[in-house]
Structure formats: C-alpha cells, structure tokens
Amino acid sequence: MYDGLKMSWSVHPLFMRLMALAVISLAAGTAGAQVSQPAPSPQSTPPAGSQEKIKVFTEEVVIPVTAYDDSGHLSAALETHDILVFEDDVRQEVRSIRRVPANVLLLLDTGGDLNPAMSVATTKEVATQLLSRLRTNDRVAVLQFGSQLELISDWTTDREFAIRAIRTKLISGKRAQLTKALFAAAQRLKQVPAGTRHIVLITDGVDSSDDSVALNEAIRQLLNANVTVHVIGYGALGRKALNKQNPLVEITDKKRKSAKDIADELLYPNQQQEYKKRNKLYVIIDTDFSMRRKRDAYQEATRQGEVWLRSLAEETGGLVFIPRAVAEMTPQAEEIAREIDSQYVVSYRPKRSLAEATEEEYRRIKVAPGIIGLHVRARRGYVARPQ
Numbered sequence: 170m171y172d173g174l175k176m177s178w179s180v181h182p183l184f185m186r187l188m189a190l191a192v193i194s195l196a197a198g199t200a201g202a203q204v205s206q207p208a209p210s211p212q213s214t215p216p217a218g219s220q221e222k223i224k225v226f227t228e229e230v231v232i233p234v235t236a237y238d239d240s241g242h243l244s245a246a247l248e249t250h251d252i253l254v255f256e257d258d259v260r261q262e263v264r265s266i267r268r269v270p271a272n273v274l275l276l277l278d279t280g281g282d283l284n285p286a287m288s289v290a291t292t293k294e295v296a297t298q299l300l301s302r303l304r305t306n307d308r309v310a311v312l313q314f315g316s317q318l319e320l321i322s323d324w325t326t327d328r329e330f331a332i333r334a335i336r337t338k339l340i341s342g343k344r345a346q347l348t349k350a351l352f353a354a355a356q357r358l359k360q361v362p363a364g365t366r367h368i369v370l371i372t373d374g375v376d377s378s379d380d381s382v383a384l385n386e387a388i389r390q391l392l393n394a395n396v397t398v399h400v401i402g403y404g405a406l407g408r409k410a411l412n413k414q415n416p417l418v419e420i421t422d423k424k425r426k427s428a429k430d431i432a433d434e435l436l437y438p439n440q441q442q443e444y445k446k447r448n449k450l451y452v453i454i455d456t457d458f459s460m461r462r463k464r465d466a467y468q469e470a471t472r473q474g475e476v477w478l479r480s481l482a483e484e485t486g487g488l489v490f491i492p493r494a495v496a497e498m499t500p501q502a503e504e505i506a507r508e509i510d511s512q513y514v515v516s517y518r519p520k521r522s523l524a525e526a527t528e529e530e531y532r533r534i535k536v537a538p539g540i541i542g543l544h545v546r547a548r549r550g551y552v553a554r555p556q
Contacts, residue, residue, distance in 0.1 A: 228523045228556055229264070230256070231364035233397055233486065233512045234536050234547045243511045244543055251543060254517055255535040261517040270306040271509050272324070272361040274354050275299070277335075278372035279315030280345025283467040284407035285414060289341045291495055292371055295401065295502045296339075297332045299369060302506035310357065311335055314350035315342020324361070347376040351387035355394045364514040366396045367487070369505055373403040374474020375467065388481060393529065393552050399487040399505045400478045401498055404471030409493070411464055486548035519553070526553035 234252060236244040249263040275296055281287035300309055309331050311322040322334040358366040368391075376384060391398065475491055482489035488508050490501040515536070526532075529552055536547035 228518055229516050230261075230519055230523075230551065230553075231362075231514055231516045232395075232534065232536070232547055232551065233364050234266075234515045234545055235486070235508060235512050236538075237511065237544045239542045239544070247513060247543075251539045252513075252515055252545065253537040253539045254515065255537070256517075256519055257521070257533055258535075259520055261520060263515055263517050265516045266513050268512075269362075269365055269514050270304065270308060270326075271367055271512070272308045272358065272365045273303060273310075273367045273369060273509060274358060275309065275311045275335075276350050276354055276368055276370045276372070277311065277313045277339060278345055278347065278350075278370075278403070279313050279339060279342045280377065281373050281375070281403060281407070282343045283411075283464060284373050284403055284471075285410040286406035286495065287373055287403045289339055291498065293335055293339055295371060295498045296335050296369075298499050299502035299506050300328050300332055300335075302503050303328065304510050307510070308361070312350060312353060312357075313339055314346045315340070316344055317342065318346050318349050318353060320353075320357075344377040345372070345375055346378070347372060347374070348378060348380060348383045348387050351384075352390060355387070355390035355396065358396050359394050363395055364516075366394060367399065367509055368396055369399045369401070369502075370478070371401045371403070372474075372478075373407055373471050374478050375404075375470045379470075388477075389529075391481070391485070392531070395548070395551050396485060397487045397548065398478075398482050398485045399508070400482050400489040401501055401505070402471075402475055402478060402489070402491045404475050405491050405493055406495065407471055408468045411468060484549050486546060515547075523553050524555045526555060529554075 232254075236247060236252075238244045247266050249266050252263055252266055254261045254263055277292050277296055278287075279289055279292065296311070303309065305328070306326060308324050308326050309322070309328065310320065310324045311331055311334055312318070312320050319338075321338040322331040325331060354368050358368070479489045479491075481487075488505050490497070490504075492498050492501060519532075531550050532553045533550045534548065536545050538545050
C-alpha cells in the first residue's frame with residue numbers, strides 16, 4: 170500500500186563542476202561583447218581614372234624681346250642660350266623663348282582742335298594700315314578718345330571687323346582725354362597674358378585736363394601692367410602747320426581787303442589788274458594776342474608731350490615716331506606692326522625671389538644677344554610683385 174513516497178536527489182560532483190564552468194564561460198562571452206574594439210574606418214578610394222590635383226607654385230618673369238639678324242629681318246628659331254638676361258645686373262637663367270600671338274590695343278586721339286594737321290581721316294588711314302600688317306592670329310582692340318572715351322572694337326582676331334569699326338565709328342572731337350584713355354588701356358590690357366601687351370598711341374600728346382597728378386598715376390598704371398607702348402605723334406606736324414597758318418608778322422604782296430576794295434573790284438575790274446602789277450609789299454601783324462597765347466601754350470604742351478611719350482616708349486621697349494610730314498605716318502605704322510610681330514616672349518625664374526619684392530618694386534633688366542649677328546631690344550624694367 171502506497172502511503173507516500175519520499176524521493177531524494179543526489180548530484181554527482183563531476184556534474185557540478187561542469188555546470189560551474191559553463192556559467193563562467195557564458196559570463197566571459199557576455200563581457201567580451203560589451204567591450205569590443207571599434208572597427209577601423211575604411212579608406213576612401215578615388216574613382217577609377219581620377220587623380221588628386223597638386224598645385225605647384227613657381228615664380229616666372231615674362232618679357233617681350235625683339236630679335237633681328239644683321240639684315241634687319243626677324244631672327245628665327247632662337248634657343249634659350251641665344252639670349253642673355255640680366256636683372257639688377259645679375260644674370261638670369263632663361264627658361265623658355267617662344268613666339269606667341271600679340272595683343273594690340275590702338276588708342277586713337279580724335280581731339281586736337283588746335284592742331285590743323287590732326288585729322289580723323291589721316292588717323293583712320295594710319296590705324297587701318299597698321300592693323301592690316303599684323304599677323305592673322307594677333308588680337309586687337311580699338312579705343313578712341315576725343316570728346317568722349319569709347320571702345321569701338323573689343324578684343325578680336327577679326328581684323329576686318331576692327332578696321333570696319335575704325336572707318337565707321339571714329340569721329341572727331343574738341344577735347345582730348347589722354348589721361349583717361351591711358352587708365353582704361355592699362356586696365357583692359359591686364360586681361361591678356363603678360364609679355365604680349367602692346368599699346369599703339371596715335372596722338373599729339375596733349376591732355377585737355379592738364380592734370381599732371383592724374384597723368385603721373387596713369388603712367389604708373391601702365392608700368393604696373395608691364396605694357397609695351399608705341400607712339401606716332403602729331404605734335405611736330407601741328408606746330409609746323411600753326412606757324413605756317415598764323416605767323417606773328419607776315420610780309421606779303423596781298424593786302425587784306427575791305428568792303429570798299431571788293432566794290433572797286435566789281436566796278437573797275439581793269440584797275441584791279443593794274444593794281445596787281447605794282448607788286449607792292451604789305452606787312453601784316455597778328456593782333457589777336459589772346460588766341461596767339463592759346464596757340465603758343467598748345468605748342469609748348471605738344472613739346473612736353475613728346476618728351477614723356479618718347480621716354481615712356483623707350484622705357485617699355487616700344488617705338489616712337491614724331492613725323493615731319495603726313496606721308497611719313499603710314500610707313501611708320503607699318504614699322505610698328507613689324508616690330509610687334511618680330512617679338513619673342515622670354516621667361517626666366519628670378520634669382521631674387523618675387524616674394525622678397527617691396528611694394529611696386531621696379532627691377533631693372535637688360536637683354537643682350539648671346540650669339541654673333543643677333544640684335545635685340547627689350548623693355549628696361551618691370552614691376553615685381555609676389556605671385
């Protein structure tokens with residue numbers, strides 16, 4: 170008979186040890202998951218075919234150099250050792266010498282109301298002849314300054330377009346704004362590569378404002394832009410024409426006529442013929458002293474203009490012509506075109522770093538031939554600035 174059953178459990182000691190080891194292992198695994206080390210971040214891989222760009226800054230001075238042979242023709246196929254360059258009397262190592270298209274800005278003066286020799290028709294002819302002699306890949310622009318300052322042709326390689334603008338848009342004015350034109354030219358030429366910047370200035374060298382401070386600043390801007398300036402001047406032509414037209418004292422056989430003289434000629438034509446045979450001489454004195462002072466001041470201004478224009482052209486390596494006759498102007502324009510297209514662009518790394526230059530520091534340069542039979546001409550200096 171079942172009156173109750175009492176059961177008792179007995180656990181083997183080996184089993185107890187195995188259970189304890191299992192608990193310890195589980196605890197250790199949990200702890201390891203909580204303190205796991207962060208996985209290293211994957212490195213980004215650039216897309217196939219692309220490479221990271223590396224910028225390397227180097228200093229370089231670029232100057233235009235005209236090179237001729239003994240016969241006066243363009244010296245072709247020059248090498249770097251054919252040209253010697255000195256900066257502040259220290260010889261530099263020429264890195265490259267090459268020919269590149271030029272950028273030529275024509276500045277055409279249409280003022281000059283006191284200059285009887287200065288005409289828009291003549292300026293048109295001279296300017297168009299110059300453009301027609303440039304190389305086809307040269308870029309040109311045309312700016313006129315008279316009563317107003319106007320860009321009549323922006324940068325283009327289409328010479329016919331520029332010539333057409335000169336022929337149709339060039340108009341005469343009464344006041345010359347030379348200083349403003351030089352400012353505008355300097356800013357426009359900064360848009361094109363160094364070593365190719367040319368101005369051809371056709372003017373009498375007179376500014377109506379007579380502001381020497383502003384003119385000084387305009388010249389400084391041209392030097393800062395390292396522009397080559399070429400000049401064809403109207404000054405000497407104007408002085409010659411003024412002296413011929415308006416002498417202070419004139420001796421002539423022609424008497425200044427009055428209304429009575431004209432009436433006598435009409436009524437007594439035979440007596441007029443007899444009068445002409447007498448060959449009587451008359452002395453005529455110009456009594457318009459106010460106008461004479463104005464003309465004298467203008468002539469002096471043209472002389473002063475020629476002085477600084479000549480100095481500017483020579484300093485920047487350009488040509489300057491002061492013709493004595495209108496017929497000389499067209500051949501002179503052709504010579505300037507030939508000069509521009511006979512230039513090489515020479516580059517070198519200055520031994521004295523540009524980073525050491527003071528503000529607007531002007532460094533003197535001298536270019537000399539490195540071979541016999543070569544003749545060179547270049548600017549006399551440049552404005553150094555950190556690059």
